[in-house]
Every structure is written in structure tokens, then in C-alpha cells.
Amino acid sequence: MSVRSEHSRAIRLKQVMQQEGVxxxxxxxxxxxxxxxxxxxxxxxxxxxGRRKPSLITDFRYKLQAAREKTxxxxxxxxxxxxxxxxxxxxxxxxxxxxxxxxxxxxLEVLKRLKKEGLSLKxxxxxxxxxxxxxxVQELKxxxxxxxxxxxxxxxxxxxxxxxxxECDLALMLExxxxxxxxxxxxxxxxxxxxxxxxxxxxxxTNRRIGQGDLVTFDFGAEAGGYFSDITRxxxxxxxxxxxxxxxxxxxxAQTAAIKNVRPGIACKAxxxxxxxxxxxxxxxxxxxxxxxxxxxxxVHEAPSLSPLSKDTVAQDMVFTVEPGxxxxxxxxxxxxxxxxxxxxxAKVLTSLPRALDGLKLL
Numbered sequence: 559m560s561v562r563s564e565h566s567r568a569i570r571l572k573q574v575m576q577q578e579g580v581x582x583x584x585x586x587x588x589x590x591x592x593x594x595x596x597x598x599x600x601x602x603x604x605x606x607x608g609r610r611k612p613s614l615i616t617d618f619r620y621k622l623q624a625a626r627e628k629t630x631x632x633x634x635x636x637x638x639x640x641x642x643x644x645x646x647x648x649x650x651x652x653x654x655x656x657x658x659x660x661x662x663x664x665x666l667e668v669l670k671r672l673k674k675e676g677l678s679l680k681x682x683x684x685x686x687x688x689x690x691x692x693x694x695v696q697e698l699k700x701x702x703x704x705x706x707x708x709x710x711x712x713x714x715x716x717x718x719x720x721x722x723x724x725e726c727d728l729a730l731m732l733e734x735x736x737x738x739x740x741x742x743x744x745x746x747x748x749x750x751x752x753x754x755x756x757x758x759x760x761x762x763x764t765n766r767r768i769g770q771g772d773l774v775t776f777d778f779g780a781e782a783g784g785y786f787s788d789i790t791r792x793x794x795x796x797x798x799x800x801x802x803x804x805x806x807x808x809x810x811x812a813q814t815a816a817i818k819n820v821r822p823g824i825a826c827k828a829x830x831x832x833x834x835x836x837x838x839x840x841x842x843x844x845x846x847x848x849x850x851x852x853x854x855x856x857x858v859h860e861a862p863s864l865s866p867l868s869k870d871t872v873a874q875d876m877v878f879t880v881e882p883g884x885x886x887x888x889x890x891x892x893x894x895x896x897x898x899x900x901x902x903x904x905a906k907v908l909t910s911l912p913r914a915l916d917g918l919k920l921l
Contacts (some may be wrong), residue, residue, distance in 0.1 A: 700783035745779030788893030
């Protein structure tokens with residue numbers, strides 16, 4: 559990540575803290591720490607942000623890594639005893655009376671340890687997570703690269719998608735291709751769900767061999783610079799039946815409606831409703847049981863949420879998925895998922911694989 563991006567994020571956080579009356583903020587969520595510092599350590603590292611330079615608190619395992627990765631304007635504190643004692647020392651050095659924390663990311667056990675050190679603590683919502691919802695230029699660069707790696711890998715795998723191929727072999731092949739293109743890992747366990755297995759939204763990939771005429775759902779994503787992509791396509795192996803065309807067309811119409819409704823200021827639940835109402839009117843409402851989409855970035859699933867219960871609002875520079883689906887036990891399922899970037903007047907689709915039921919021919 560660029561120094562400039564991380565430095566500007568820390569400045570924005572300080573501005574938000576001032577608006578909220580938060581003098582010192584303890585950042586514990588791994589993705590939030592990375593977002594503000596560039597530090598990629600896997601565990602046990604936190605950030606104390608306040609009036610002075612933010613302080614990254616970590617342990618001996620990450621001493622060299624923290625010095626190499628952290629951005630300008632961040633100090634590094636290597637704990638001598640444990641995280642709680644190091645935080646108390648840092649807070650005392652910074653003359654901090656009260657430490658605010660994200661209520662969604664601290665366990666009761668950790669809170670007890672911190673209070674035992676004499677720290678005055680106060681819960682708050684996830685301020686850094688709210689900043690992360692709107693992507694900056696550097697983040698969008700990584701996200702676009704994650705999309706490219708995933709889509710190019712899928713195009714290369716296309717020639718192996720045929721009757722007789724096993725779900726697990728195709729999933730493994732796709733993950734290997736994404737790694738060969740530079741991804742440190744797949745964004746999540748790749749899903750290849752054929753035939754009746756497609757009725758499970760998050761099906762576990764099996765040894766099942768794909769048959770002629772099967773619907774096959776591919777759900778996959780790659781990593782780039784710590785950011786992820788998430789794409790789903792459902793294709794037919796051979797000539798589709800009228801029933802397959804009907805369900806696929808319904809899901810595609812629902813997705814198209816949702817994307818057309820994306821714009822700054824609209825409630826996320828309204829975008830969900832645009833897709834859900836089309837599926838309901840077709841009599842398939844009880845077969846679409848998950849949200850229409852989710853934010854994506856340093857985590858595959860992050861805010862905002864596009865669901866009937868969402869309290870989020872669409873804002874410019876958000877990136878999220880739009881992925882309605884219909885799942886019919888004993889028959890199969892269809893899901894189509896694309897990633898969109900919110901512009902000043904609508905949605906820009908970042909993913910490009912063909913959505914058509916016979917899309918394998920178009921790749």
C-alpha cells in the first residue's frame with residue numbers, strides 16, 4: 559500500500575474521532591490495523607490512535623516486519639510482557655485518560671485484562687470499519703487486480719469444464735491458476751456446485767462428476783494486495799431446458815434491477831428489495847433466503863450489507879456484490895454475482911464474465 563493512502567486514512571480517522579469526541583481509540587480488528595498502518599502481521603497487534611502519532615503495539619515475532627511495513631507517522635511499540643501491559647504503558651506515555659474501543663471486536667476476557675491494568679475503557683461503534691466502506695484509489699487498484707486474476711483464471715479453466723469433470727478438480731485447478739497469477743490465496747473456499755448440489759447456496763465442493771445438461775454454479779475469488787474479489791456464475795453444460803432458462807432469466811432480471819437501483823443515498827435494503835420483489839412476484843420468494851449483496855475489500859464479507867434488515871445507506875466509492883439466487887431442493891440452483899463500484903450517479907460493474915446461461919461459449 560502507498561504511504562500516502564495510509565497517511566490520509568489516519569488523518570480521516572483523526573477527523574472522525576474529533577467529531578465523535580473520541581480522544582484515544584484502540585483499534586484491534588486485524589483488517590482495521592492493516593488499513594491504517596500497512597502492517598500485515600497475522601495476530602496479536604493493535605493500534606492506539608489519539609492526538610499524537612498512532613502507536614502500533616505488537617510483539618517480538620513482528621519486530622522486523624513492523625519496522626519494514628508500517629507507514630510514516632506510525633510509531634512501533636514492542637510489548638515486553640503482554641498486550642494489556644503494553645497498552646497501559648502507551649496510554650500513560652500519551653497522557654490518555656480514557657481509551658475508546660470498537661464494541662464489536664473485543665471479548666469480555668480481553669476487557670477484563672485491560673481493566674485489570676487500570677485502563678479506563680469506553681465502548682463505541684467501529685469507526686475504522688465505517689471509513690473502510692468507501693474505497694480510495696489504492697484500494698480500488700487492488701480490487702480491480704483481484705478481479706482480473708480471478709476472471710483470467712476462470713477463462714483459462716474453461717476448457718476443462720465438461721461432462722465427466724469432477725467438482726473438486728475444477729475448484730482446485732481454479733485456485734492454482736489464481737495463485738499462478740499472483741494471488742497469495744483464494745478469497746475463500748472455491749465453490750463448484752453441479753446438478754442438485756446447486757440448491758445449496760454455500761455447497762461444499764464434492765467428488766461429483768458433472769453431467770450433460772447440468773447447471774453448474776461457480777463461486778470464486780482471488781486476492782491482490784490484501785484485497786479480494788467475489789464472483790459467481792451459473793452455466794449450463796449443453797443445451798438448457800426451458801425450466802433452466804426460466805430460473806436463470808429470473809435471477810438475471812433480479813440482479814439487473816438491483817444494479818439499476820444502486821445510487822448514492824439509497825437505502826441498501828431498497829437495493830435488496832429491487833431484486834427480491836422480482837423473485838417474489840415469480841413465486842420463488844421462499845427460495846431466495848440470503849441477502850442480495852455485501853461489501854468487499856480487506857474482507858470478503860464486510861459492510862455494507864444489502865439485505866431486508868440492513869440499516870446501511872449506499873455511498874459513493876463503496877464496493878459491494880450484487881448476488882440474488884434461486885435454490886430449488888432436488889433440482890438445483892442459480893446465482894449470479896457481480897461486484898459494483900458506486901459512482902456519483904449509479905453503479906459501475908467491475909466484473910466482466912458473461913452472465914448468459916450458455917456463457918461458456920462466450921468466454
